[in-house]
């Protein structure tokens with residue numbers, strides 16, 4: 001991505017730019033994996049459920065994975081019945097079950113109680129599975145760790161191995177990492193599943209090994225290919241993966257414009273026309289996003305801050321070769337996943353416009369305006 005060209009061709013600000021070339025690259029890597037080992041690929045739409053991404057993904061994937069009725073409806077609208085939709089969530093509601101099971105080819109219940117309550121109804125339309133919690137932590141931050149103490153995600157593996165439910169399901173779902181850049185967690189997870197469930201795995205039709213692996217940032221895919229081949233050979237199961245961030249993480253960039261610059265207690269503050277409300281994980285996890293203009297050797301330091309009234313609405317301190325001036329544009333890079341979907345209009349600031357860029361052009365795909373804000377907040 002040529003960020004200078006991007007800044008010149010994006011004519012409204014703030015803007016979220018989706019790089020079609022990066023999305024395609026990520027999808028091609030996954031398609032290559034599928035050729036090598038026959039795994040099935042689902043796009044986990046919760047990372048960015050934008051129709052342009054789903055349209056791009058559609059020819060490359062075997063379906064989408066979803067976590068709610070609205071996601072399932074949107075997935076169905078895009079897929080138009082052409083591929084499968086897989087659901088797992090702790091939040092299944094009785095009043096949505098019929099529609100969910102019509103829309104979703106596969107449902108993995110999050111608990112034994114959920115399974116007991118709903119599997120008979122849902123099983124008439126959908127292939128039923130269970131989310132298993134392998135009780136293997138690979139993450140230091142427990143806010144991301146599905147295998148933390150007292151986890152709400154999935155049936156504990158030792159409980160499952162003693163449950164009669166194992167005979168009543170067609171699939172298992174496991175998801176226990178976030179942004180992993182090697183396959184060690186996966187190998188250990190599958191080992192543990194085999195130890196506890198043994199031949200029980202051979203009774204299954206499918207095994208969904210979740211998302212969380214950044215395939216594009218992992219050099220050697222052979223351990224994955226071998227593992228999937230072995231699972232297919234030993235147990236005769238279909239193996240699904242459901243990446244989200246691996247498809248869109250490096251394909252989304254947030255362009256913002258400098259509104260003001262001043263000095264506060266000796267540090268330069270630069271106010272942007274975006275805010276952490278356009279990328280809430282910056283605040284939630286106190287994580288500083290990459291900035292294209294940042295130069296570690298630059299002699300001008302500045303704290304980039306958002307335009308809302310929250311004191312902590314700050315992206316962090318960066319360094320620049322030239323001082324930033326009012327009107328300059330900056331680009332937060334690689335913020336494609338879990339950014340726009342979490343964005344909000346706090347303080348009444350509009351959401352970013354969405355652009356799609358490829359080698360030929362940068363095109364505006366979506367614009368929000370006052371009417372969207374008004375519709376959200378005026379009582380019916």
Ligand SMILES: *Cc1c(COP(=O)(O)O)cnc(C)c1O
Nearest residue numbers: 044175210211212242243244245
């Ligand atoms: C969020 C999630 C995914 C996608 O995770 P990424 O880290 O974006 O790849 C897949 N499966 C489940 C169950 C999830 O909760």
